[in-house]
Amino acid sequence: MSGGGTSSGKPQGAFAFAPSQPSPRYPRPSKHGDTVMLLLLRLPLALFAAALACSFAAPAQAQAPRDRVFVASYGTDTGNTTCSFEAPCRTFQNAVNNVAVGGEVTAIDSAGFGQISITQSVTITSPKGVEAGIVAPVGANTIDINGSNIIVVLRGLTLEGNGISGSGINFLSGGGELQIIGCKIHNFVDEGIVLQPDASSGTTSVLIKDTVISDNFIDGISLATRNYGTLQVALDEVIVNNNGIGIAVNTAPSAVELMVSNSHIDNNKTDGLSLQGGTGALATAVLKNVTINETTGMALKGYADVWLSQVTQTTAPGVNGGFGLTFSGSNNAAYSDGTNQLMGGYGGGASLQSWSSQ
Amino acid sequence: MPFRQLPALLAAAFVCSLAAAPALAQSRDRVFVASYGTDSGNTTCSFEHPCRTFQNAVNNVAAGGEVTAIDSAGFGQINITQSVTITSPPGVEAGVVAPAGADTVDISGSNLIVVLRGLTLEGNTTSNQGVNFSSGSGELQIIGCRIRNFAYNGILAIPSTGALSLVVKDTVLSDSGYGMTLFPGAGSTIKAALDEVTVNNNAYGIGTAANAAAVELLISNSHVDNNQNDGLIMLGGSTSLMSTAILNNVTFNETQTGIALTGYSLAWLSHVTATSAPGIGTGVSLAFSGSNNTAFSDGTNHLMGGYSNGVTLQPWGLQ
Numbered sequence: 001m002s003g004g005g006t007s008s009g010k011p012q013g014a015f016a017f018a019p020s021q022p023s024p025r026y027p028r029p030s031k032h033g034d035t036v037m038l039l040l041l042r043l044p045l046a047l048f049a050a051a052l053a054c055s056f057a058a059p060a061q062a063q064a065p066r067d068r069v070f071v072a073s074y075g076t077d078t079g080n081t082t083c084s085f086e087a088p089c090r091t092f093q094n095a096v097n098n099v100a101v102g103g104e105v106t107a108i109d110s111a112g113f114g115q116i117s118i119t120q121s122v123t124i125t126s127p128k129g130v131e132a133g134i135v136a137p138v139g140a141n142t143i144d145i146n147g148s149n150i151i152v153v154l155r156g157l158t159l160e161g162n163g164i165s166g167s168g169i170n171f172l173s174g175g176g177e178l179q180i181i182g183c184k185i186h187n188f189v190d191e192g193i194v195l196q197p198d199a200s201s202g203t204t205s206v207l208i209k210d211t212v213i214s215d216n217f218i219d220g221i222s223l224a225t226r227n228y229g230t231l232q233v234a235l236d237e238v239i240v241n242n243n244g245i246g247i248a249v250n251t252a253p254s255a256v257e258l259m260v261s262n263s264h265i266d267n268n269k270t271d272g273l274s275l276q277g278g279t280g281a282l283a284t285a286v287l288k289n290v291t292i293n294e295t296t297g298m299a300l301k302g303y304a305d306v307w308l309s310q311v312t313q314t315t316a317p318g319v320n321g322g323f324g325l326t327f328s329g330s331n332n333a334a335y336s337d338g339t340n341q342l343m344g345g346y347g348g349g350a351s352l353q354s355w356s357s358q
Numbered sequence: 359m360p361f362r363q364l365p366a367l368l369a370a371a372f373v374c375s376l377a378a379a380p381a382l383a384q385s386r387d388r389v390f391v392a393s394y395g396t397d398s399g400n401t402t403c404s405f406e407h408p409c410r411t412f413q414n415a416v417n418n419v420a421a422g423g424e425v426t427a428i429d430s431a432g433f434g435q436i437n438i439t440q441s442v443t444i445t446s447p448p449g450v451e452a453g454v455v456a457p458a459g460a461d462t463v464d465i466s467g468s469n470l471i472v473v474l475r476g477l478t479l480e481g482n483t484t485s486n487q488g489v490n491f492s493s494g495s496g497e498l499q500i501i502g503c504r505i506r507n508f509a510y511n512g513i514l515a516i517p518s519t520g521a522l523s524l525v526v527k528d529t530v531l532s533d534s535g536y537g538m539t540l541f542p543g544a545g546s547t548i549k550a551a552l553d554e555v556t557v558n559n560n561a562y563g564i565g566t567a568a569n570a571a572a573v574e575l576l577i578s579n580s581h582v583d584n585n586q587n588d589g590l591i592m593l594g595g596s597t598s599l600m601s602t603a604i605l606n607n608v609t610f611n612e613t614q615t616g617i618a619l620t621g622y623s624l625a626w627l628s629h630v631t632a633t634s635a636p637g638i639g640t641g642v643s644l645a646f647s648g649s650n651n652t653a654f655s656d657g658t659n660h661l662m663g664g665y666s667n668g669v670t671l672q673p674w675g676l677q
Contacts, residue, residue, distance in 0.1 A: 067455045067480070068432040085393040085431055102482040102507060106430045106451045123480070127430060129449030151507065151533050177533060177559045177584075203613060205559040205584035207532070234558065234583040234611060259583060259611050259633060286633045286662075288609065309631065309660065337660065358627075358659045358671055 065100040071132075073111035092116045092124060092134070102151070107132035118145045118152055121176075126156035133158040136165040139189075143168065149175035149202065154183055161188030161216065168216070169193045174229060175202035183211045192216040192243065195223045197231055206233040214241040219248040220268065223256050225281075231256045238263040246272040246294065251281040251303070258285040266293040272313075276329070277303030287311050295322035297344055302329025307355055308340045315344035323347035385420035391452075393431035412436045412444060412454065422471065427452035438465045438472055441496070446476035453477070458484035465489070468519055470496035474503055481508030481534065488512045488534070495520035495546060501527045508534040512560070515550070518543040524550040532558040537585070539564075542571035555580040562587045563612070566603065568622070569595035575603040583611040588641075589632075591615075594622025597650060605630050614641035616663060621648025626674055630659040642666045 069083035075090040081098045083089035083105075089098070091114040095105040102121040107113065110131040116124070126132030134142040134157065142159045145152050150173055159168040168185040171178050174197055185192040192213040197204035204225075213220040220243035225231050233256070240246040246268035249256050255277075265272040272294040277283035283304040290311050292298065297313040298306055306325075313324040324344035325334055335355035342352075389403035395410040401418045403409040403425075409418070411434040415425040422441040427433065430451040436444070446452030454462040454477060462479040465472050479488040488505035491498055495517050505512040512531040515524055515538075522542065531537035537557040542548045548571075555577070557563040563585040566573045572594075582589040589610040594601040601623040609631045610616035616632035617625055625644075632643035643661035644653055646669045654674035 067482075068453060070430065085429070100482075102480065104432075104451070104453055104478070104480065108430060123478075125451050125478075127449050127451045153504075153506075179530070179532065179558070181530070203586075207556065207558050207584070209530075209556065232584045232611065232613075234581060234609075236556070236581055257611070257633065259609060261581070261609055261631075284633075286611075286631065288631050307633075307660070307662065355660065357657050358655050358661050 065098055065103065067100050067103045068106070069095045069099045069103065070106050070108050071095050071111075071113050072108040074109075090114075092132075096122055096124070115140060116143045118143065119147045119150070121147075121151045123153040123155070124157065125153075126158075128156065130156070131158060132156065133160055135160050135162060138164045139166050141166045141168070141170040144170045144172075145178065146172040147176070148173065151177045153179040153181070155179075156182045157184075159183065159185045159188075159192075161186065163187050163217075164189060167191045167194050168213075171195050171206070172198060173204065174198040175204055177205040177207070180206075180208045180211055182209070185211065186214040186216065188216045190217065191219045191222045193221045195221070195231060195233065196226060197229060198226045203230045203232060206231065208233070208235045208238055210237045212239045212241070214239070214243065216243045219243060219245045220265075221247045223247070223249045223258065225251065225254045225256060230254055233258045235260045236262055240265045240268065240272075242267045242269070244269050245274050246292075248274045249276065249283045249285065249304075251277040251283040253278065254281045256281075256283055258283075259288075260285065260290050261288045262290075264291045266291060268294045270294070271296045271299040273298045273306070274301060275299070275304035275306060276301035277331075279303065292324075296326055296347070297322075297324040297342065298334070299326050299328070300332035300334065300350070303331045305333050305335070307335045308352075309337045309355070311340040311342070313340075313342045313344055323350070325350045325352075385418060385423065387420050387423045388426070389415045389419045389423065390426050390428050391415050391431075391433050392428040394429075416440075416442055416444070435460060436463045438463065438470070439467045441471040443473040443475070444477065445473075446478075448476070450476070451478060453480060455480050455482065456485040458482075460485055461487040461490040463489045465491045465498065466493040468494045468496070470494060470498075472496070473499040473501070475499075476502045477504075479503065479505045479508075479512075481506065483507055484509060486510045487514045488531075489514070491515040491517060491522060491524075493518040493543075495522050497523040497525070499525045499527075500529055501525070503529045504532075505529065506532045506534060510534070511536045511539045513538040514541070515539070515548055516541045516543060517546040517548060520546060522546065522548045524548060526550070526552045526555050528554045530556045530558065532556070532560065534560050536560060536562045536565050537582075539567070540573050540575065541565075541567040542573060544570045546571045548573045548575075550575045552577045553579055557582040557585065557589070559584045559586075561585065562591055563589040563610075564591070566590075566592045566601045566623075568599050568601035569593055570599070572599055573601050575601075576606075577603065577608050578606045579608075581609045582616075583609060585612045586614070588612065588615045588618040590625075591618045591620060592623035592625070593620045593648075594650070596622060600624055602626075609633070610643065612641065615645045615666075616641070616643040616661070617653075618645045618647070619651035619653065620646075622650045624651075625653045627653065627655045627659045627671075628674070630661070632659075632661045632663060644669050644671075
């Protein structure tokens with residue numbers, strides 16, 4: 001069924017999302033193919049003959065990139081541009097270099113597959129039962145992502161910093177989306193995940209789910225924006241444990257919205273959640289069913305809003321000496337719906353405002 | 359019959375039976391695909407001799423049988439017209455990519471039971487739908503799948519005859535025109551249950567159109583976030599053709615409207631959190647347009663973006 005919804009007996013029109021209509025986001029498949037055919041038809045015969053002769057030399061030319069490529073412990077990169085299941089590549093980088101835009105890179109077995117630089121849409125998967133890891137050299141990042149409006153999905157990967165590598169994921173793309181699902185990211189000297197989109201090309205969406213981010217020296221997750229774009233981040237079923245700061249949001253120069261649900265931000269060394277905004281660039285976080293167990297649970301450092309529902313912030317005598325919620329700078333606000341437990345109390349004049357339910 | 363002809367006839371019958379045997383083979387209840395499989399002349403798709411494509415396996419499995427992927431590969435688009443279960447088990451990454459303008463999985467038929475488990479459906483922005491239940495009725499289960507990047511819909515359900523029961527669980531619907539659209543034809547209905555579903559970064563999250571037949575949608579423990587327009591948009595046709603949604607423990611975090619009731623629509627909200635961040639969201643949590651819309655709340659919801667167009671919430675009492 002192509003398009004759908006308009007055959008006899010089906011309801012028609014009347015609704016903006018009727019599948020017979022083009023999506024508001026993606027145009028219909030382009031007509032570039034028709035244009036190419038027309039040009040080919042107009043080629044002089046001699047040119048066509050020359051093209052035909054060249055086509056016989058095809059083995060020397062690279063084939064179109066595959067939609068699906070593979071890496072394996074027994075794979076090889078040398079001269080390998082197909083990365084097929086039968087002849088997989090050895091590194092993620094060679095696979096990423098040779099997969100089609102929007103294609104899939106899958107690990108066949110468990111191994112380390114090397115650091116990756118990503119500049120186009122791609123999905124990299126370590127399926128269950130396979131332990132695909134990445135270790136980077138001293139000071140380097142395991143995964144760098146930088147493109148405009150690209151969609152990158154990372155699933156099931158283990159990123160290990162060994163206490164010497166820079167960051168686990170360094171995301172500098174503008175627009176588009178990053179999904180991190182089922183990953184383990186630990187032990188980096190900088191951050192586990194850096195989200196600093198150059199958002200001049202639009203809103204950037206980030207989804208982090210079912211992932212552990214631990215033991216990173218500076219921040220577990222660092223969020224900021226560049227060039228006045230906006231950043232929307234959703235975390236669900238995420239554990240942020242034993243980092244310097246758990247999640248650090250610094251919104252300058254433009255707004256960041258963070259939504260955290262069903263997650264644990266525990267045992268980080270200073271702040272569990274640090275929110276710092278600026279004039280015209282509010283830092284907003286909504287927390288629902290989250291535990292926070294740090295020296296300072298939530299630190300609002302100016303132009304920051306936090307909305308709390310079913311949040312449990314703990315403080316054990318002799319272990320945690322700080323506060324549940326602190327304010328510094330100006331224009332901070334914390335809202336509570338009466339379902340939260342903030343055991344560490346308040347510092348810096350922090351107080352809660354009512355967040356009414358409907 | 360002269361006896362001297364008997365041996366020749368027996369021999370001929372024997373040869374014929376040999377030749378006909380493959381055509382008479384019964385379909386297996388359980389068939390397999392693998393990266394190293396082959397379709398040519400393969401009608402058994404056994405574990406020892408798997409097929410290469412889901413389509414050849416589906417063509418040769420018994421009605422109601424199971425198709426399982428042995429290893430990771432792309433197994434090609436599928437047209438399903440009988441009950442079947444297609445599984446990519448944990449540890450296997452079985453994907454489907456379709457050409458531009460096509461669907462990755464098409465399903466049509468009456469009273470079918472189709473189960474899709476663990477599949478990755480990739481639209482590359484040019485394919486039409488991830489899963490298209492394009493006619494008929496029955497049940498469709500989509501469990502543990504990833505469906506993304508389609509020009510139109512991640513999931514499109516447009517049953518035409520009788521009821522469709524749809525279950526979507528532990529699945530990510532992202533980066534498509536619509537994450538999911540429910541659009542039953544006249545004479546049909548849809549009851550859909552979503553649990554632990556992530557609907558992320560689509561143009562619209564979920565759409566229900568009951569202007570020809572009623573739709574009931576139950577969403578629990580799910581996240582409808584970062585969609586560019588409405589998280590959930592609903593439309594009915596009349597007081598007997600309502601679009602109904604019951605939401606329990608669901609987050610909405612969109613650029614525009616969280617939940618949009620656009621006529622003859624009912625929404626029942628419990629533990630719903632709909633956010634709207636200054637500087638990012640420009641819409642509202644709940645919007646009405648058209649007529650005959652009602653939203654009920656049990657007092658456990660946070661609708662941070664507020665309401666538009668004179669929306670009020672009706673109490674939804676606990677017993």
